[in-house]
Amino acid sequence: MKFIENIGKFIIKLFSSFGKFILFILFFFKYLFKPKFYLKNNLSFFVNVFISSIPIIALTGIFSGMVLALQSYTGFSRFSAESAIPNIVVLTLTRELGPVLTGLMISARVGSSIAAEIATMRVTEQIDALKTLNTNYYNYLVTPRVISLTLALPIFVTLVDFIGVMGGYIVSVHRLGFNDNLYLLNTIDFLSLGDYLSGIFKAFAFGFIISIVSCYCGLFSDKGAFGVGSATTNAVVISSVLILSSNYFLTELFF
């Protein structure tokens, strides 16, 4: 009997959290179009996210491109289709791996830090302090983070696409013996604007998912050190699952 009761409680909690999350998103949009806008806060968060994420983004891009070139060669060489490698590398990176891997890396790097920072603010009553100072925490904390990350992710994805293609180029030319001009020509000729834009659209969506989920997990965390820990874990896990699942539906959209 206790077991069934616990399942019931879990389901109620799940639906109530989902409802709370939807309300949170609606409030975000409500305050997005309402003053005040803390421009300095928005800008400093954007710069901070941008600078701190560049190294990890560069590493993700270059190694993804390099591995992709090697693995594609393993498969395509079996039916003499090595010439398709530049096409596969650029297509996979721009349409799929670029946005998804960047989303997952940023969720781990920035999403976790957003959730931990806001959860700590909640635990140490800084969120209450904001309210006592007549400052809306949506305007001060949520909006800058969501806007910055939603705008930053497409830039990161563009970087990963570019660096990834360069990684594929390095391996293909210096390790697999491709002609360098031909490789670049094949890459540029094959890539269409639609391929690139479909990846960028995904990046906007993933940036929004990571930031809104991380802010929510931080703001509604439990108290104490355990609360901060679970908020951080939840932010990364939920963002990652949502990125991977929404990726399918977004891919269907651009199929």
Place this chain on the structure above:
Amino acid sequence: MKIEIKNLKKKFNDNFVLKDISLTIEKNKSTIILGESGCGKSVLIKTIYKLFEFDSGSILYDGKSEVDIDKFSMLFQYGALFDSLKISENIAFTDFINNKTNFERKVLSLMNDVGLNKSIFDRYPSELSGGMKKRAALARALYKNPKVIFLDEPTTGLDPINSDKINDLILEVITKRKITAVSITHDIKSAIKTGDNYYFINDGIIQDKGDCKKILKTKNKIFKSFIIGAKY
């Protein structure tokens, strides 16, 4: 500002934290809310501050149910200073985030009032001791010239010497600026020193009330055992 609370009830999920609270906070007096940890003291002052909504009862501010919370300010238990901002930016928070730049003189004057050296003007909260953080938080609370100040366990986490200093400072500030003060504490010594009236909360209701100078003469058994437990 006079605040009258009648039959206030507040619950979280199905658990009533405040079961039936009625009390009056007199204008320009220092009211102390006493009680054990978890008895609902913080919930009470946050409800008065309108940070929480209540389930039933009434709160009247100078006879009205609506109030501009800009007339209030709060000193939090552990200061609640914003870690990412400098002390000066913390103190002048509202001006700072609205891009006003002429707050330096006012901040320095407040820092002087609360006994902070101007050398910490550009320091971050993580670089300060507990006592200094409390002083900075008090300066932030005073920055907007409040009519009512809420003090959530102002001496928690401080050694006896620093506790005494903070109590003296609070007393000086609220007397000099003629502010209505509402403090919550479980420190009897602080209550006697800084308060005019006290209310003792236990199990979500007011168990005892009276003059702070007569706390030790209370006849309420539960409050007496609380005082003994508090090792006054």
